[in-house]
Amino acid sequence: MGDFLPPACFNMFVSDEHRMWQTSNILETELPMLAFQIFFTVLVGRLLFNAFRPLHQPRIISFVFVGFLLTPPLLGNIPEVFGFIYPVNGILNVEVASHFGLIYYAFLNGLEMNLDTILKSKKEATSIAAMGIIFPILTGPGLYALHRKFYINNTFKLEQVSSHAYLIWTLVLTVTGFPNLVEILSELKLHYTSLGKVALTAGMISDTYNWILFTLLVPFSIDSSNAIYSVLCTVLFLTVCIFLVRPLLKKIIERKTENDEWDEYQLLFVVMGAFACSYVTDILGTHAIVGAFVYGLILPHGKFADLVMSVSDDFGGGFLAPLYFSGNGMRLIIKSVFSHANWPLTLLVLILLCVTKILGTLFATSLSGKSARDGFAIGLLLNTKGALALIMLSIVWDKMIFFAPTYSVLTAAVLLMTIVVSPMINFMFKPRKRFEQNKLRTIQKLRANAELRILACVHNNHHATSMINILELFNATRLSPIHVFGLYLVEITQRAAALVVAHMEPSTQLGVQSNLTQSQVESENIAFTFKALGNNGDGNGNDAFRVETTSVVSSYETIHQDIYISARERGTSLILLPFHQQLSSDGNLLETTNVVYRDINKNVMQDAPCSVGIFIDRGLVTFSQTCLHILMIFVGGPDDREALAIAWKMAGHPRVQLSMVRLCLLDEAAAAAEEASHHSEEAEGILSNAMDNDKQKELDDEYISKFRYTAVNNEDYISYSEADIRAGEDIPRVLKALDQRGCDLYVVGQGNCRNSILFSNLLEWCDCLELGVIGDILASNIFGTNSSILVVQQYGFGGMKLERKQDHMANNSRFGSLIVKAE
Missing domain, CATH: 1.20.1530.20 (Na+/H+ antiporter like fold)
Incomplete structure (x- = not known):
């Protein structure tokens, strides 16, 4: 081999010099050949991209390696293979098509x-x-x-x-x-x-x-x-x-x-x-x-x-440009x-x-x-x-x-x-476990005068409005402030760089929205909604709330990892997630808006770095309209203790009335709980090995005693009662009786760590595993409640274990994700 590759020559035959195409019919000769070359480059490029995915390589590397595969060290040693894929008389067509793709690729780069x-x-x-x-x-x-x-x-x-x-x-x-x-x-x-x-x-x-x-x-x-x-x-x-x-x-x-x-x-x-x-x-x-x-x-x-x-984008950048970049790999003579x-x-x-x-x-x-x-x-x-x-x-x-x-x-x-x-x-910069047992990010462990940090995740402005209603209940004061991070979750549907630039730009005025993308308009509206959080006339003033709005752009398959990162970096104690259903237009039933939202919630709950709450909004009213009645249902376990801590904090608001009801397991239900204690090792997590059923019950009694002594005995607007549960069928009956009393918001624990066969058996009938048994019953349209629901999972006990395959995720994982701050 000499200084450079020799020119390739081939014969061209003119069939009719009076036609525009003087050679043979290109639809029968050149076009099928070009289509096959594009197909080969894109297919092998996709396979290599998936192979390189654990190394997080950009897509352009896989296309260069497609060409490198055809060089002498590899398939280039077999001239028949190279001649079949890239015959000499087809090179010119590939060059032309690849340059068209390159021009369009440059155009898109300028556009983004x-x-x-x-x-x-x-x-x-x-x-x-x-x-x-x-x-x-x-x-x-x-x-x-x-x-x-x-x-x-x-x-x-x-x-x-x-x-x-x-x-x-x-x-x-x-x-x-x-x-x-x-x-x-x-x-x-x-x-x-x-x-x-x-x-x-x-x-x-x-x-x-x-x-x-x-x-x-x-x-x-x-x-x-x-x-x-x-x-x-x-x-x-x-x-x-x-x-x-x-x-x-x-x-x-x-x-x-x-x-x-x-x-x-x-x-x-x-x-x-x-x-x-x-x-x-x-x-x-x-x-x-x-x-x-x-x-x-x-x-x-x-x-x-x-x-x-x-x-x-798919045609220019996804089909034609790869032909050009594969050419760089073909010229790479590593032997030299x-x-x-x-x-x-x-x-x-x-x-x-x-x-x-x-x-x-x-x-x-x-x-x-x-x-x-x-x-x-x-x-x-x-x-x-x-x-x-x-x-x-x-x-x-x-x-x-x-x-x-x-x-x-x-x-x-x-x-x-x-x-x-x-x-x-x-x-x-590989993320590592940075949270120890004595640094649990929970509301139960939070000091009374410490700042509460909450990450409120939303998919649209309707979710933001719902989050504002629930956040107002957390009783923010100047002595016990709340720092809210509104996180707008955006799905990647196009070139990542374009979305990065779009969400890097400072917010523009809401009145000039014709030039904004749909996600930018939604981001503007969400930011405006969250900014109004401290100005709703609750008497606490702006100093009680600090609000930041942020966008995270990712494929829905991995967006839960970005939520984890946001929560860790901001030191939050609670992640609030919107339920995947919302009220229908007539306001009577919950209807699914996007089933992928449910998969995101499940993924977040599996390994969240702090406590998690799923909010089911059934038209929770604001304080400007009325006082609110909260009903907290306690069964036992870390999730219920966290839910009680949240309800207790909400009860500090002068317009909130709290009723706490403890469901006591007796007879068959109690026996089931004792039998389940032998299987406590199934609740894997940071503290699970040291927490058997007796220890959990001891912690429950200790925390409830503290609650009754501190809150119930000193405040008229906080009440405590108990209800007996002797069998599984008693749970819906007791819940129905409680619902007839009326309330604006239920606060319940998810209950993943309850050592109870009674609840384990009921869990098999749940439509929404992420809500747990109590939450699923309350959220079902059959139950018929008009109250909103907050389902809480406490951090530190391994998260929720899911057996069902996540098959609703959008298969759009072309890019990863990115988080940028919106001022």
Whole structure:
């Protein structure tokens, strides 16, 4: 094998020179071949993506490896296989299709970037991004010189020394792939941390700088004689696009978006603008993707961008662009890296290529006062490469600026930089069990004058309104304040980077919602609803409540992990979840809104880092309308003690009346409880091994005695009573009798840790296991209560054990997740 691969030639036969298509019918020859190549690339890419998933690799890596599989070390040793998948006469079609996909990929990258966020970014992120570019620029030429000095091979020759090679080599090292950075952060669930937010902002800024450098310098690496004219004409074109075309398009698009006038044909004409701009920049001497990127950048963001990506992302980014990136893998001749005597020194150069950006980031973060560990982590994250680096490598290969050894060394370094990021960051910041037995995050263990922190999870503004009603009951005072974190749960349905940018932006005025995506509008409404929490005339004032609203964007399959992270980082004692059913339009029955919400609740309850409450809202009224009556039903166990602690705290509100009823197990029910005590080891958890049935009963009696002595004997608005349960059929009868007395809110324990065969048998008949026996009976439409219900599970006893398979989850796990704060 020589300096570079020889050109491939094949014969073309003209069947009819008078037709537009002078060769044979392309629908019978070229099109099936192209469809098979796309199918092969996407299928193998998906398989490799799933194989790499434990390592949290971005999708682009799997597509590069599709091409690498067809190189000589692997399937490339079998010419028949490569010839069958990529016959010589089909290469041109693949190149054309892949470049169409690349142009559209660049257009989407521009569409998901936001100049406002970049311009308003903090100096810390800007300095980190700048130093991450300056250091590679300073060290890159020296590393290229070392590579040339160390590489001695008679089979594979190096390219001639040129300024073009030095320039591209250095530019590749400066690149940060923002979409891949978002994908990695969302997979590792680090967006909630300050480190993740800094890396995210710095990555966006760095990616923007990279595009500017690409536009200004790549023409000099292609044709240095006319490069200055290409750059000046391109800058003039970009100026016209930004200052003349953008205002015109913005006015038209916003008007049509506000009136919902878009259809598929009109969107097609908008998308064709990306190819028109690509054609212009290609004519001017810069790369075609520059025009597509700028066109996406000048279009209005928000609702319109969300619409465009939702209808076309899968085709452009999911089918055509992978063809282009697989081509990078096909050109990777790994044999050229190791087939010479000095290969260890070449390997050393490859490793040094991976640390230049990290060193620059470490320098910048040290000046801002961050620890070396955080600086190293940010450097690793910003070292993530993406499409722009692969595009530069394709350019130098096509222009023969790099020969096989240099191309392979730099491509291998780009892949290594990206591949090692996720495993190393995961190792450095892997969540660990940080909660000990004496630090249980429960309301029962919370000091009387301590701040109560509650994470209120919502899927829409209706849930937020319901949460406000239940949160008002927690009796916030200046001496015992409450810090509420409203967490808006958003499902990922499109490119992760676009959602990151959308929820990174500061909240806009509610009156200007035509440009916002549906999730942004909902986020605005939810934030507005939570802000009103401290102003409802309860007499406590704003100092009693502190409210923050946050968005978490994730696939529903893993969103419970983001809820865990949010609860841990904020030190909450209670996670409030909305029930998956809500009142029907006539206000009589509970109807399922989204069954996936139920799966999320189940997942949260299995391993939550604090206590959990599920709120079933049946129209709980506010204090401005009436005083509220709470009925707390106590059977026994840690969940019931936590539920009593919550009801007790609510009873401190001057407009709340609390009735506590203890269900006493007698006769058959008591015998069942004694028999179940032999199986107490089934309740796995932090304290379960030390908690047998007698100990649980002792704790129950102790806490109830404290409650009766402290509260019942001193307050007229708190009452205590008991009801006997002798058999399973007594439970619905007693509950029905209690419901006839009337109440506004039931507070009950989930009861997962009750050592009772009586309740275990009843649990088999429950429709909603997450509510427990008592909660399921009260929530059923057959029971017929009009009262709202709060079902509580205490932290520290292993969570809820589920035997039913979670089969309702949406199968949308393309990306992981991300959490960003909304001001």
